[in-house]
Amino acid sequence: MPMKLILTLGLSLVVACAATAMDSAAAKSALAGVPAPELPVKAAGLVKSAKTREKQATTVSVVQEAVKLNPAAAPAIVGAVAKATPDMAAQAAATAAAEQPGQAAAIARAAAAAAPAK
Numbered sequence: 001m002p003m004k005l006i007l008t009l010g011l012s013l014v015v016a017c018a019a020t021a022m023d024s025a026a027a028k029s030a031l032a033g034v035p036a037p038e039l040p041v042k043a044a045g046l047v048k049s050a051k052t053r054e055k056q057a058t059t060v061s062v063v064q065e066a067v068k069l070n071p072a073a074a075p076a077i078v079g080a081v082a083k084a085t086p087d088m089a090a091q092a093a094a095t096a097a098a099e100q101p102g103q104a105a106a107i108a109r110a111a112a113a114a115a116p117a118k
Contacts, residue, residue, distance in 0.1 A: 022050065022058040027065040036070050040080035047092070048084045059088045063095040074100045075110035082114035089115035 027046070034042045043066040050058035059081065066077045074096045082089035093111035097104040 022046070022054065022061045024061050024065055027058075027061040031062070031065050031069055036073065039066055039070050039073055040076040043077050044080035044084035047081050047088055055085065055088055056091055059085070059091045060095050063092050064099060067096050067099040071100055074103050075106040078107050079110035079114040082111045086115035086117065
């Protein structure tokens with residue numbers, strides 16, 4: 001199971017580089033001014049409300065901007081996104097781990113715990 005998660009995260013990271021539905025500027029403005037404790041919930045809400053065909057790109061943009069705003073909250077952000085939208089757990093984890101490689105293990109655990117069936 002851990003190897004499957006690692007492979008999924010790796011493949012998602014490659015795909016993350018090409019995605020751009022909700023651009024960074026839109027994600028940044030949507031998250032600007034959100035209090036730190038509410039950032040994971042707001043990020044999860046933005047991903048959940050995205051159209052199905054734009055979910056992956058939106059996940060990348062939202063997670064990147066949220067992690068830039070509060071790097072220490074990367075595992076919480078990924079956990080919230082994974083819980084709200086389990087299909088985006090691997091994408092959120094790969095994106096956050098690319099932004100905060102020192103927290104990759106905690107990020108992967110948060111994604112796995114929030115979306116265990118994925």
